[in-house]
Amino acid sequence: MDTPTAAKTINRPNSELTNAAFIIAGVISAAFGLKSFLLSSHFIDGGVTGVSMLLSTVFRLPLAVFILVINLPFIALGYKQMGRRFALRSALGIGGLALILAFVPFPDVTHDLLLTAVFGGVFIGAGIGLAMRGGAVLDGTEIAALLVSRYLVLLKVSDLILILNVIIFGVAVLVLGTEPALYSMLTYFAAARVLEFVLNGIEQYTGVTIVSEYSDAVRKVITEKLGRGVTMYQGKSGYGKRGELGLERDIVFTVVTRLELPALRTAVQEVDPNAFIVQYRIDDAQGGIIKKRALH
Numbered sequence: 001m002d003t004p005t006a007a008k009t010i011n012r013p014n015s016e017l018t019n020a021a022f023i024i025a026g027v028i029s030a031a032f033g034l035k036s037f038l039l040s041s042h043f044i045d046g047g048v049t050g051v052s053m054l055l056s057t058v059f060r061l062p063l064a065v066f067i068l069v070i071n072l073p074f075i076a077l078g079y080k081q082m083g084r085r086f087a088l089r090s091a092l093g094i095g096g097l098a099l100i101l102a103f104v105p106f107p108d109v110t111h112d113l114l115l116t117a118v119f120g121g122v123f124i125g126a127g128i129g130l131a132m133r134g135g136a137v138l139d140g141t142e143i144a145a146l147l148v149s150r151y152l153v154l155l156k157v158s159d160l161i162l163i164l165n166v167i168i169f170g171v172a173v174l175v176l177g178t179e180p181a182l183y184s185m186l187t188y189f190a191a192a193r194v195l196e197f198v199l200n201g202i203e204q205y206t207g208v209t210i211v212s213e214y215s216d217a218v219r220k221v222i223t224e225k226l227g228r229g230v231t232m233y234q235g236k237s238g239y240g241k242r243g244e245l246g247l248e249r250d251i252v253f254t255v256v257t258r259l260e261l262p263a264l265r266t267a268v269q270e271v272d273p274n275a276f277i278v279q280y281r282i283d284d285a286q287g288g289i290i291k292k293r294a295l296h
Contacts, residue, residue, distance in 0.1 A: 022134030023089060027096045030127025030138055035106035037120030038187065039063070041113060042180050044172055045124050046165040046188040047141035048074065054168070054175055064102040067094060074140025081143070089136035097138055117183040121190025128191070129198025204258050205282040210268055211235070212275040215250035221267045222254055228264075230254045255282060 038044065044053040052066035071094045079087035110116055131138045141161055148160055165188060172181040212218050215232070222230050230252050237247045256264050261279065268275050 019089060019134040022130045023093045023136050026127040026131030026134065026138060027093055027100060029123050029130060031097055031100040031104065032106055033120045033123030033127060034101060036109045037116045037123065040108045041116045042176055043117055043120060043187050044184045045191055046168055047139045049139050050168045054171060058175060062102060064098040067101065068098045071140045074143045078143050086135060089134065093131050093136040093138050113183055117186040118190050121187040122194050125191030125194030126198055129195040132199060205255055206258055206261060206279050207282045208254050208256060208264060209278045210252040210275055211249065212272040214272045215252055217271045218252050218268055218275065221271055222252070222264065225267055226260070226264060228254050228256055
């Protein structure tokens, strides 16, 4: 059987070079965040990295050892669930991070605790996000949460990650003390926000549903003026101020980036000031007529 076109594209040499560049940049950024900010102040991050930092503090062993040992089972799980290339990239990324932590010196940038917590999280979040853009992980938490969520249908991946981190920071209060644990939570929040930004960017995709009496005119303004594709599906109106009930109506759905939202809303309201517009975040989209985001 031939390899699907998408797989061929992802696994081309040029693609692998791009992946390697992202992973290398991610490893350097994460190592800088850890060694230049967090370690000297005894702050931790969340996830497997946070567990490794706690164990390193308790047993007074190098952080690099725990980064390798604790992530190995997750790499094995990733190999079974996501394939050899993913596992190999992740192993190289985590191994590179451990080597840099063990042998490469970094300057201690600041002794200010607030700056340490925030910017440590910024560099760690950026590092993890860049590695993920390269098809690898530097922290096995996401792999574990994804696999567990398949068996615990009431909990989403994000719920499991949150529960894990609540436990980690609860232990951090006992091991590090209240103040370092609170600063560590701030580090985690900063890392999570930067990670989301690196993965989705300022041009994050947004799904928009538009209900209007003038749906065909709305469709035309989106396709002709804004140059975006739409999907039309049929619905029926419910009770409203005008007493309408059961009137068939075409509903317009489109996907735009966050930067395109103001122009879309303005264009729709010019056609129908009473249009009902609902928007919601989309993690990713491909195909159709959508604006390609940077790094995609």
